[in-house]
Amino acid sequence: AVAAxxxxxxxxEINWRxxxxxxxxxxxxxxxxxxxxxxxxxxxxxxFKIQVFPAGELAPGLEAANEVSKGTVEICHTCxxxxxxxxxxxxFGTAVPFGLNSRxxxxxxxxxxxxxxxxxxxxxxxxxxLPCGNTGAQMGGWFRKxxxxxxxxxxxxxxIAGFAGKVMSGVGVVPQQIAGGEIYPALEKGxxxxxxxxxxxxxxxxxxxxxxxxxxxPGWWEGGAYLHIMINTEKWNSLPKNYxxxxxxxxxxxxxxxxxxxDFLNPTALKKLAASGAQLRPYPQDVLEACFASAKAAYxxxxxxxxxxKKMYDAMSAVRADQYLWFQVSEHTFDTFMMNxxxxxxx
Amino acid sequence: AVAAxxxxxxxxEINWRxxxxxxxxxxxxxxxxxxxxxxxxxxxxxxFKIQVFPAGELAPGLEAANEVSKGTVEICHTCxxxxxxxxxxxxFGTAVPFGLNSRxxxxxxxxxxxxxxxxxxxxxxxxxxLPCGNTGAQMGGWFRKxxxxxxxxxxxxxxIAGFAGKVMSGVGVVPQQIAGGEIYPALEKGxxxxxxxxxxxxxxxxxxxxxxxxxxxPGWWEGGAYLHIMINTEKWNSLPKNYxxxxxxxxxxxxxxxxxxxDFLNPTALKKLAASGAQLRPYPQDVLEACFASAKAAYxxxxxxxxxxKKMYDAMSAVRADQYLWFQVSEHTFDTFMMNxxxxxxx
Numbered sequence: 001a002v003a004a005x006x007x008x009x010x011x012x013e014i015n016w017r018x019x020x021x022x023x024x025x026x027x028x029x030x031x032x033x034x035x036x037x038x039x040x041x042x043x044x045x046x047x048f049k050i051q052v053f054p055a056g057e058l059a060p061g062l063e064a065a066n067e068v069s070k071g072t073v074e075i076c077h078t079c080x081x082x083x084x085x086x087x088x089x090x091x092f093g094t095a096v097p098f099g100l101n102s103r104x105x106x107x108x109x110x111x112x113x114x115x116x117x118x119x120x121x122x123x124x125x126x127x128x129x130l131p132c133g134n135t136g137a138q139m140g141g142w143f144r145k146x147x148x149x150x151x152x153x154x155x156x157x158x159x160i161a162g163f164a165g166k167v168m169s170g171v172g173v174v175p176q177q178i179a180g181g182e183i184y185p186a187l188e189k190g191x192x193x194x195x196x197x198x199x200x201x202x203x204x205x206x207x208x209x210x211x212x213x214x215x216x217x218p219g220w221w222e223g224g225a226y227l228h229i230m231i232n233t234e235k236w237n238s239l240p241k242n243y244x245x246x247x248x249x250x251x252x253x254x255x256x257x258x259x260x261x262x263d264f265l266n267p268t269a270l271k272k273l274a275a276s277g278a279q280l281r282p283y284p285q286d287v288l289e290a291c292f293a294s295a296k297a298a299y300x301x302x303x304x305x306x307x308x309x310k311k312m313y314d315a316m317s318a319v320r321a322d323q324y325l326w327f328q329v330s331e332h333t334f335d336t337f338m339m340n341x342x343x344x345x346x347x
Numbered sequence: 348a349v350a351a352x353x354x355x356x357x358x359x360e361i362n363w364r365x366x367x368x369x370x371x372x373x374x375x376x377x378x379x380x381x382x383x384x385x386x387x388x389x390x391x392x393x394x395f396k397i398q399v400f401p402a403g404e405l406a407p408g409l410e411a412a413n414e415v416s417k418g419t420v421e422i423c424h425t426c427x428x429x430x431x432x433x434x435x436x437x438x439f440g441t442a443v444p445f446g447l448n449s450r451x452x453x454x455x456x457x458x459x460x461x462x463x464x465x466x467x468x469x470x471x472x473x474x475x476x477l478p479c480g481n482t483g484a485q486m487g488g489w490f491r492k493x494x495x496x497x498x499x500x501x502x503x504x505x506x507i508a509g510f511a512g513k514v515m516s517g518v519g520v521v522p523q524q525i526a527g528g529e530i531y532p533a534l535e536k537g538x539x540x541x542x543x544x545x546x547x548x549x550x551x552x553x554x555x556x557x558x559x560x561x562x563x564x565p566g567w568w569e570g571g572a573y574l575h576i577m578i579n580t581e582k583w584n585s586l587p588k589n590y591x592x593x594x595x596x597x598x599x600x601x602x603x604x605x606x607x608x609x610d611f612l613n614p615t616a617l618k619k620l621a622a623s624g625a626q627l628r629p630y631p632q633d634v635l636e637a638c639f640a641s642a643k644a645a646y647x648x649x650x651x652x653x654x655x656x657k658k659m660y661d662a663m664s665a666v667r668a669d670q671y672l673w674f675q676v677s678e679h680t681f682d683t684f685m686m687n688x689x690x691x692x693x694x
Contacts, residue, residue, distance in 0.1 A: 010392040011358065042592030043390055045357040101682060103450070103483070106603060107610035136450070137677040199677065218681035245389030246593070252600035257457055263450050264458035267669035270676065280676065288684050292693070317694065322614035324682075324689035329617065329627065330484040330546065332686060334565035335448060335671075335679060337635050342671035346639070347664065 010242050016050045016074040016235070019058040019067060021082060023180070026202055028265065030054060032133035032227055032258040033077035039250035048243055050075065065230045069126045074235045077132060080118075080228050084162040086125075088302050091163045092312040093118050093129060095225040097295040099316060102134045102224035102259055104323040109226075110252070112319050121308050128236040130251040133227035133258030136266075138219030139203065140283055141196030142212035144187065147283070150290045159183055159195035163298070164221030170294030171287070180206070187211045196221075200269035201262065209278040216281050220291060227258065357589050363397045363421040363582070366405040366414060368429060370527070373549055375612065377401065379480035379574055379605040380424035386597035395590055397422065412577045416473045421582045424479060427465075427575050431509040433472075436655040438510045439663060440465050440476060442572040444642040446663060449481045449571035449606055451670040456573075457599070459666050468655050475583040477598040480574035480605030483613075485566030486550065487630055488543030489559035491534065494630070497637045506530055506542035510645070511568030517641030518634070527553070534558045543568075547616035548609065556625040563628050567638060574605065 018037060022030040030052075037050040055061030064076035065083055080093025100108060108114040109131055122129045141160065147153060154172035158165075165175030176192050186192045188211045195212065196219060197203045209215065229251055239247070274280060283291075303310035341347050365384060369377040377399075384397040402408030411423035412430055427440025447455060455461040456478055469476045488507065494500060501519035505512075512522030523539050533539045535558040542559065543566060544550045556562065576598055586594070621627060630638075650657035688694050 039592065039596045043589055043596060045587075045589040098685065098688070101678070101685075103606065103610050106607040110604055110607040111611035137681040139677050200673075217677040218684070219677060220681060220684070223681045223685070240392075242390055242392040245386065246596075249386045249390060249593075249596050249600040252603055253596040256453060256599055256603035259450065260453040260457040263454035263670065263673075264666075267673035270673050271669075282680055292684075292688065319611075320685075321689060321694040322618075323610065324685050324694060326547075326610075326614035326617050327682065328686040328689065330486050330565040331448070332679075332682060333629055334484040334567060334570045335674065337565070337567070337639075338445065338448075338570070338667075338671050339675040339679060341445070341639065342668060342675065347668040347671060 010240050011044065011047050012240065014048045014239075014243070016048075017058060018050050018052045018075045018077055018229075019055075019064045019073045020052055021055050021061040021064045021076065021078040023056075024054045025205065028135075028201060028258065028262055029133065029198075029227060031261070032254050033229070035257050036077070036132055036229060036250050036254040039253055040246055043246045043250065044243070048246070052077070065125070065127060068230050068232050071126075071232050071234065073232075075229055075231045077227060077229050080129065080226070080230075081162050083125075087308070088163065088306060089121055089308040089312055092309075092316060093122075093226060093228055095222040096313075096316065097164055097167045097221040097298070098223070098292055100224055100320055100323060101327075102136045104319065104327070105131070105134065105224040105226055106255075107323060108316065108319045113315070117312060117315055121312070122230065123233060126233045127230045128233055129228045129230045130248065131226045131255045132229040132251045133255055135198055135222065135225045135262055136259060138196070138222040138225060139199050140216035140219045141194055142187070142203070142208040143194040143214040143216060144190070144212045145193065146214050146279075146281065147216065147287065149284055150287045153287065156194055157192045159186070159192055160221075164196070167221065167291055167295045167298050170297060171290045184208065184211065199262065199266055200273055201265040204269045204273055209273055209276050213277055213279045214281055215273065215278045216283050218283070220283070220288060226255075357587050358391065358394050359587065361395045361586070361590070363395075364405060365397050365399045365576075366402075366411045366420045366423045367399055368402050368408040368411045368423065368425040370403075371401045372552065375548060375605065375609055376480065376482075376545075376574060378608070379601055380576070382604050383424070383479055383576060383597050383601035386600055387593055390593045390597065391590070395593070399424070412472070412474060415577050415579050418473075418579050418581065420579075422576055422578045424574060424576050427476065427573070427577075428509050430472075434655070435510065435649050435653060436468055436659055439656075439659040440469075440573060440575055442569040443660075443663065444511055444514045444568040444645070445639055446570055447667055447670060448674075449483045451666065451674070452478070452481060452571040452573055453602075454670065455663065455666045460662070461666075464659060464662055468659070469577065470580060473580045474577045475580055476575045476577045477595065478573045478602045479576040479598045480602055482545055482569065482572045482609055483606060485543070485569040485572060486546045487563035487566045488541055489534070489550070489555040490541040490561040490563060491537070491559045492540065493561050493626075493628065494563065494634065496631055497634045500634065503541055504539045506533070506539055507568075511543070514568065514638055514642045514645050517644060518637045531555065531558065546609065546613055547620055548612040551616045551620055556620055556623050560624055560626045561628055562620065562625045563630050565630070567630070567635060573602075
């Protein structure tokens with residue numbers, strides 16, 4: 001018998017469809033999947049093609065991973081925490097309240113065993129996941145009225161979902177689930193009082209500043225929010241080793257690329273928003289402290305009944321304490337000095 | 348004529364040698380090139396092999412890019428600012444005093460035109476460069492005596508090179524050029540009074556805390572120091588497009604991976620150093636202000652006579668002002684709150 005040329009094994013033609021959880025208009029988030037797919041295609045001379053579809057074409061945005069899990073679509077680009085309702089442990093794949101910032105997420109995932117830990121869990125849902133994009137610390141949302149103290153949050157109807165909604169409800173907020181496109185009219189009519197979205201670049205497109213001008217920070221529930229590609233387990237296992245390696249490197253590169261894109265675009269958007277009338281406000285210290293306490297109670301409550309959640313919480317917490325110890329030394333001191341120069345217009 | 352199979356074009360066997368500027372013992376910096384080379388090899392099923400050699404085997408560490416420029420070696424992994432003596436514009440590829448932090452470097456390079464701008468310049472040296480690793484904000488060096496005010500820097504013999512050395516000389520420091528292996532004995536004998544290296548993980552290996560216990564921060568001359576792969580221009584142009592794409596993605600992935608590795612390893616090393624007697628000290632505010640002024644004067648002096656340097660300085664400065672405006676909003680507020688929780692042992 002004559003052996004088939006090795007190349008037939010290592011460079012098969014493969015076509016996958018990717019269902020994104022995001023609309024095309026969000027070129028940052030949606031674009032992360034396109035960057036990933038382009039890296040894969042270019043690396044394989046077009047032999048491994050992944051076609052990206054916006055939310056709604058192959059699956060609704062919040063159903064992306066469910067369809068991949070069933071095998072109706074090979075791969076999706078989504079937020080792991082969208083599936084919090086199935087199991088709260090999904091939250092750790094994206095961001096958890098008072099969790100890690102973007103660099104710390106990478107430290108945990110790529111060198112602290114995070115990717116392996118998440119995939120032990122994802123495997124139970126027939127998924128293989130890799131980080132593919134990060135927004136950095138998000139903003140804390142748009143409010144129709146100013147929040148001066150934690151009491152001002154009582155009864156506030158806020159569009160905020162999942163784990164963050166649960167923590168917010170602990171300080172009196174009434175969380176609302178509303179799709180992206182319906183937020184603006186709901187704020188305008190006063191059906192809701194507040195809404196969180198992402199950060200300046202994405203938020204500016206939706207025009208919230210016109211109807212809810214108080215723009216709070218930080219988004220303490222998303223200090224470094226990951227996006228993920230999630231691949232059907234059998235589809236992932238069916239790839240030749242070199243294609244798996246290309247997917248890994250392409251996702252890691254697109255992960256970093258997306259953070260860089262957000263970081264580059266956000267400053268200009270922030271200036272535009274401020275010029276358009278957005279009123280920037282830090283959350284008052286007592287609000288942050290109350291939310292931190294509410295988050296701690298929520299972590300403990302869920303940990304008591306969910307072993308996978310507890311395992312991830314314990315792992316994240318250990319990394320978190322070390323990371324915030326170190327980052328406050330050189331990194332934070334450098335940034336703080338430079339920010340002071342910026343405020344003095346010395347840069 | 349029968350066309351050759353496309354595959355012969357797109358998957359040729361290629362063997363390159365990579366000369367690293369670093370010793371194997373620095374698994375962080377040296378390891379970045381190994382991660383990069385592994386990604387390339389795995390993506391091509393072993394057809395494109397890049398063998399990594401430590402400093403000294405193919406070329407001295409500080410000569411790596413010079414050998415690649417001449418074409419004696421195909422590729423190196425180095426710090427662009429090592430070649431500051433040839434042209435100060437090389438500095439912008441790594442880090443410049445009071446420049447950008449690691450995330451901002453990525454924003455500038457990948458989305459703000461930085462990679463293109465650097466390569467316009469590198470092309471004149473027969474090099475094509477891509478970021479491949481970042482240390483994050485480095486530490487500010489080890490001192491035998493405490494520095495309480497800028498006057499304490501007068502006459503201090505410090506192992507610090509390049510642009511940082513020039514800025515330090517503006518505040519009275521006497522910069523010294525000493526190779527890595529000779530720093531410890533020089534500090535021990537008192538031939539020098541201070542030395543800068545990298546950060547906790549790398550510094551701990553060299554044992555400086557025993558002979559120069561005052562460990563200052565931040566390393567304001569390296570707020571986010573890049574490593575680069577640099578490829579001989581003809582060699583880069585000779586690669587098939589898919590191999591170029593693989594090199595690009597592998598370098599971007601390894602860039603992020605190295606930062607993640609540093610971030611994961613530094614906290615433990617910092618704790619070990621503190622337990623071993625290292626005395627952590629922030630640079631006094633007047634030292635930072637004096638160095639900032641000295642840096643500004645140096646930027647202006649060099650810009651006056653070097654057009655490439657001025658072009659990069661202007662581009663970096665514009666990005667820098669915007670970045671530090673934005674980062675002080677959500678990112679810095681989130682980090683600061685979390686660091687306060689860490690200090691209260693609440694994490």
